[in-house]
Amino acid sequence: MTQAGARMVLVSAIASGQGKTTVTAALARRCLDMGQRVRVFKVGPDFIDPMLLERASGAPVHTLDLWMVGLESCRRQLAAAAVDADVVLIEGVMGLYDGQPSAADLARSFDIPVLAVIDAGAMAQTAGAVVLGLRDYGPVRLAGVVANRVGSERHAQMVRDSLRGVPLLATLPKQAQKMPERHLGLVTPGEVEHIDTLLDTLADQLQLDDAAWDALAPQLPEQALPQEPAAPLLAGKTVAIARDAAFCFLYAANLDTLREMGARLVFFSPLLDEPVPGEADIVWLPGGYPELHGATLAGAGSWRESIRTAHAAGKPILAECGGMMAVAGSITDQDGRTWPMAGLLPGDVTMQKRLGALGAQGLATSHGLLRGHTFHYSRLDTPLTPSARTVKHPSGAEGEAVYRAGSLTATYFHAFFQSNPVAACDLLMGEAR
Template sequence: MRDKQGARMVLVAAVASGQGKTTVTAALARRLRRTGQRVRVFKCGPDFIDPMLLERASGAPVHTLDLWMVGLEQCRQRLEQAAREADVVLVEGVMGLYDGKPSAADLSREFDIPVLAVIDASAMAQTAGALVLGLRDYGPVRMAGVVANRVASAGHAAMVAASLRDIPLLGTLVKQQRRLPERHLGLVVPDEVDGIDAILDELADQLQLDEGAWNALTPQLPAPAPAALEPLAVTPPLLAGKTVAIARDAAFCFLYPANLDVLRELGAALLFFSPLADQPVPDAADIVWLPGGYPELHCPLLSRARQWCESIRAAHAAGRPILAECGGMMAVAESITDKDGQTWPMAGLLPGQVAMQQRLAGLGAQGLQTGAGQLRGHTFHYSRLDTAIEAQAHTVKHPSGATGEAVYRTGSLTASYFHAFFASNPAAAAGLLCGDAP
């Protein structure tokens, strides 16, 4: 463990999505890692894809920080552990700095993490100062500095720097020749991008960092907890002796690292298998978990994976609890119609058909009320399910309280578009996995 001085900490934020937060965070993480520094990266808000890229850039697992979904004290504990073990802690924000309830700015203020503002400078010069000063003062937040993305020249960078007044220009990035590829749910996952490490190294090389200004940032620990705050409860071993089989491949890749940690803390043994490789559900499985991902991109392989289909049907017929979330639910419906209009047969445990659409069908933080309390998480999908069966329950949207995603039960299958964050309520997560009614 490091001493109590902590680590240099910044929250990488912007005025809006599309400014280059992920690119800058990845470039900075890779650059600092290459100098021998220990770097830990977090992602603010629900997200599966950006953390995969940031893990590749930093060489360490990337956990989620969210004051509502993860909780205040869990966020504090993760930040403090990282600050004691690492030299640098980077937190990538979500959307714009002040967007959402809670927002990235809320996280910054709660733990006294200074903001590193990323601005797309491609179509501005001196106005950058007005933008950044507004970001700082609106909250307000403590500002560590600025990274100007997509700058055209050294002269352009100098104009931006002069406009910032008392805020340092910590770095610049030129307009990238090779961009990180995207699709309907965000960035393409790193394992599917040819030469991803070369791209990350290229970004790290292109990042012009003011070493003096960066080194002037004071190492810190997150702001301490109020004395009245109760410690986290110990996770009970509710899944002791149980084996959870988890689908994990390019079609089922949306896994919070914290969810796997919670399953182990609950006492479960974990086995992984690949439906895309036509691997059957392991015989040792007491519970099957089909997480989200991209089944719509792999319909031909999934529709031909006979061993997988037969094994998940057999597990269902035998009454083994199956939790299918989002992409997992899509894969156990009767069929998926892809974006080209072609329909592919799926495992057929859940009566109904899934169809991809151009418009976003669900997005945002949601909670599911269970007998063990509320289990928090989120939803994000471009498909819709057409089914005749009635929902057993619905999630509740946060913060509006409106009705959210349907939760379906058929036999031992529990299925929903809802992505649960198990650490928000381990007892409720154990119940959901075991097929207990919400």
């Protein structure tokens, strides 16, 4: 018997900071507790929120973005999830209508109802005006409302009465403990003590209107065009990937793309002073938080010597954002302390209080545009002249620099490999052009 589909909602809000991630995590854990199979997606470029949502749902969290990921790839992922799961939750990005494309654009593209999260901590009846504005501005199909930071049942009733027939699908009380944040967003789940207890508490505190939830009809998005298999450009190659608390910004789709191109993946931890695996043909240092681990990385002699040896041997090395910071001459952290790094890239990195760059960008190559994004609070001062620059989306303005130093390719740009596997392979191999 063919499954009729899954209950699908896009969780969004009027702005960042309303509690989208908290509500999505609580709802995912609540559905799991009810014995339902749950899949969660995240709209837009993001590494950190998916880590928490993966912990809450027990399944990998992939990215949906009409520009970076593409319409048909998003369709394929949603159609597959609707067959495999009972519930599909999609956390939006920023406010519902922010960005080009926005979370609302994604919802309308696949006729997915929106679940509006309202921070009701400092409002009551005005919630109705906010919700009706979110619904009608686009418009979007509205599944209901989750009122976050509700103070009492009377407070919840005032919000409910203001909604003019829109279901108050759930409420969540003010939290004694909230997920801590830092300059790039939430801290990673591994850094939060008793994270599963916190998620269980959120699920228990989510007051769900079961009748309104059950009234949401399952959906089965139409099948997408078949995906062309990636060319086996990395067949027989071993890609060594740094992965630990300092190098944790990895799209699951990027790893999938490398495997689809035939690569064998091995992982190592610079923080544990693990050297680059000797069998590596290519080394990838992804983004993360090296600035939080300056002392450890500075003291990791085996790791530093091994990456220098790989560079001297001409092995292709891709150093992406935090990875680039770790192969520069030094990092000066938020407290003004300077830590020596691997020194493959001439220049030094300094953390700063103001945002360095944020947004979607693409790298033009002979194989077409390789899409991705940037997000950092540091700056690199280097004498090198960039070998290329990305282009900001949608403005077309000049974006991040791409540097070459021997076999090293280094940039703040986070490439989404699936958007152009051939160009991603060239970037990894140091042959991007």
